[in-house]
Amino acid sequence: MSFDSSVPLRWVDVDAQGHVNNALIADYLQEARVDWLQSGANAHLLGDATMVVSHQVEYLGPVFFSTTPLRVSLDVGVVGAARFVLGYQVFQDERLVSRARSTLCLYDYRAARIRRMTGAEREWFAAQSVALEPFRAIDGWRVGPDASEHTFTVRWSDQDAYRHVNNVRVFDYFAEARVRLTPEPGPDRMTQAAAEQLTWMVARQDVDYLGQIVQRPEPYRVRTAVAKLGRTSATLVAEVQDPLDDRVLARAHTVLVSGDVSGRPVPLPKVMHDSAAAWPAVRAVRA
Template identity: 40%
Template sequence: MRHTYECPMRWADLDLLGHVNNVVYVDYLQEARVDMIRTHAPASRPEGGDLAEGVVVVRHEVTYLAPLTFRFRPVRIECWVTEVRAASFTMGYEVFDEDGDGRRTTYLRATTVLTPYVFATERPRRLSADERATLSQFLDPIERRPREPLAPPPAERRAHYPLHVRFSDVDAYGHVNNVKYFEYFQEARIQLLSGLREGLPEDDGALEVVVAQTDVDYRMPILFREEPYDVWSHVARVGSRSFTVESEIRDGDTLLSRARVALVHFDPRQGRSTEPSAEYRDRLTRTS
């Protein structure tokens, strides 16, 4: 069984290209996941119990397939469970539209690994029998793509971004919400790319990029404080029309999160991928 959630869109969800921003999709997925758990919760836990709120995200894998533009009708999100383990479960998602003939346009596919968490003691816990029964209703395994481990960026080629946590980033448990990590990595990535673009003509095909894939590993919670955290980023791979940026968030020597983001050079006038100039590809290559 799969659960379908109709997610309303907001004008503020769009990026400069008029597409739903890559960070906003993760917010949509969170809304769909909570709606599924609350809608199908057992009678003994009508609000979904601890699975609706008392979980932490361990990993996100998000694949962006087609641009989604603003409209007044909601977009549909199908979600289900792909795996249930003793102390974690994995969710699968598709963000899509479907026409009257049943033809589907899929904008995004994703998976999220979650673990139940006791926030009072800051420790994960095992799933209860009721929780396993609830999740098993939606069990529909999918083939997972091979996971590539994220490596720390090389010290000599990494760019630094001071991360200031805003009070509004923090949830009721005092942790930065998992969606905000995507925003932090985006901010650091924009600063890195802005430096690489300095002096290039505005009509260079490299100036517009779209996100094709984002993988985020969550290691330790980020908490609100006045002092900034450190985000270190570097270009890890350069292709003919795409490149990959890897980043990590640290508190001194303590690793908090890592991300790998695949980006594609994009021509908004043609609505398709493009090759960057030789000069810009050379800049990317020198930093990889």
């Protein structure tokens, strides 16, 4: 049986395009996930025993500010020895606005390793397990030698109870890098879009967490490349890297759609074609 969680909206969730920013959907999923865990026998896992491995998020419609909370319906998918998958449907006024999947694992932060579930922990997850419809794959790309680069520093408020950057904040880092995806000097991509009466809509975003990002004085960097172009959509791949050792700490695959002011898809503007020529992604090498 699905678990339903009521998630209130905040006025500050609304972005410059007049609707809730895409990154906030991951925040709402997190609120529902915490609500679900706190409701049952595995509430003890909150705070020091779970880690997000990946997210897949489909954006099906805009979310607008309202004093009526969203309804997030959560289901448990595959349950393994140390990992479990969650599925979500997000509704505003019973309109389906997003679907998502998350993979989480149990993690011993003191020993810095993944740990297996106890029998009782796995039993609680498995009792709720149902078959989840798989999402269409959009991964398979990597950032090549030529990429758009954006540096950022971690804010103190980006940290969570585990003393590393919360998984939701990583969506923000990728978004800030996308805004700056312009090969020529001048206004950023969003400013150009506003001047041309265009909007950019995120249709899908998958994030894989490959290492921990921590608060420190030294900056991190995001490298972004264009994987493929359609008539009205573009697929990007981006990586958060540690410049101190070049480790990739997170990777995102994002599908963007170009739209007019009403949200109707329109052909991609020149800036995206120029970006694809300047920063082409490369196919991932399968092991």
